[in-house]
Amino acid sequence: MNLYQNEDTTILNDAINMIKLKKNILLKGPTGSGKTKLAETLKLQLKQEMNSINCSVDLDAESLLGFKTIEVVNGETQITFVEGPVIQAMKEGRLLYIDEINMAKPETLPILNGVLDFRRTITNPFTGEVVTAHDDFAVIAAINVGYIGTLPMNEALKNRFVVIDMHYISGEILKQVIMEQTQLTDERLIGQLIQFNKDLVMMAEQGQISEEASSIRALLDLCDLTTIMPVERAIKRAVIDKLEDEREQQAIINAMELTF
Template sequence: MNLYQNADTTILEDAVNMLQLKKNILLKGPTGSGKTKLAETLQLKLNRPMNSINCSVDLDAESLLGFKTIEVIDGQSQISFVEGPVIQAMKEGHLLYIDEINMAKPETLPILNGVLDFRRTITNPFTGEVVKAHDDFAVIAAINIGYVGTLPMNEALKNRFVVIDMEYISGDILKQVIQEQTLLQDDLLIDQLIQFNKDLITMAEQGQVSEEASSIRALLDLCDLTSIMPVERAIKRAIIDKLEDEREQQAIINAMELTF
């Protein structure tokens, strides 16, 4: 597995230390800045399993805590409870990764307040069981600021986290990531694509294109595709055709023509 890399080595160092202090970490940054990769790297560093929650407007208590179901045991039907990611992680001492936490409806997440503060407990509303977190239990959440479909994060919830603000990786570290994680090895083309990505980041910051177009994830896909097709077509497949807005598409075509 490829590990998270950044010229700012304090990001990984601080994240490990925060989790060992039992702090809840909020990773804040644009799409594709490496938030999920950092969470996976922390899992490896701490050698703990990780349960994940992908937030959306449809997230509800059952998605977080679990649900009741009917199963047949020794020929008899009985109601049992299937534990969700929060309950599993708390009981087993796993890491809990909550992705895109500000995509969830504000009324859904307060159920976790007791899990995330000094109490580290929750009363399961489906069973009445009071669950106390294992000593190794820790929470990592990720947030995309200003992304389409996101909502302002509840202040009471935000106050339960310490924050790591993550930017796009760049320069020599980005070049190393491309060389290690993609099929592209042409130094000159890699440098051109890094410059092209830098232009897209500037455009995203100015609101001309979406963050998804300038993400490292999109750049790595683009690098792989350029190993088997012309760069202009690779950009079309990896970035342009993902966009719905014709103005965004044209802005990227213009940037492509300037670079290549």
């Protein structure tokens, strides 16, 4: 199992210690900066189970807390409550990973305010049950920070988190991650692809191309594809053809022709 890696070892160490202090952690960084990888690594290192929630405009109280359902037990119809990820994580002392927390509708998450502050408690509106979190319960949330703009996060919610700022890995660490997570072993080609990705990151920062083209996820796909096809076609399939805009595509073709 490969783990989150960074030259800056304070990221992983601080995250572990913050959880031990019962702080809620907000991971803030661009897509592909390893937020989910860090959460998965915390789960492994702390040897805890983890429930995940993906926020979207559709996220509602039921998808957080659970819902009532009708069950037939020994021939009798009963109404039972199926616990959602938050209630379950609180009761069983699991980690709760809330991804893209800024994508939820502003009215949905305040229901968790009491869970996220010193009370660590919620009154389940569907059952009336007062649930207080197990000692091991901890919350890790992630927010995607774009170059072009990020949906702001509700202030009262943000207030309840301590923040870890995440950045793309580069250089030797990135090389190590590529060796661990892809099929590519040719170190010379890895070096070239890292340089190419660095150019794309700069272009994305300047707003010339969208971030999905420069993300580490795209780079890892690209590395895998180069083991089964020529590098130009691999770049086309892993990077260029993801984009809709012809000018962006051309900018990447130009960068490719400079490097390869």
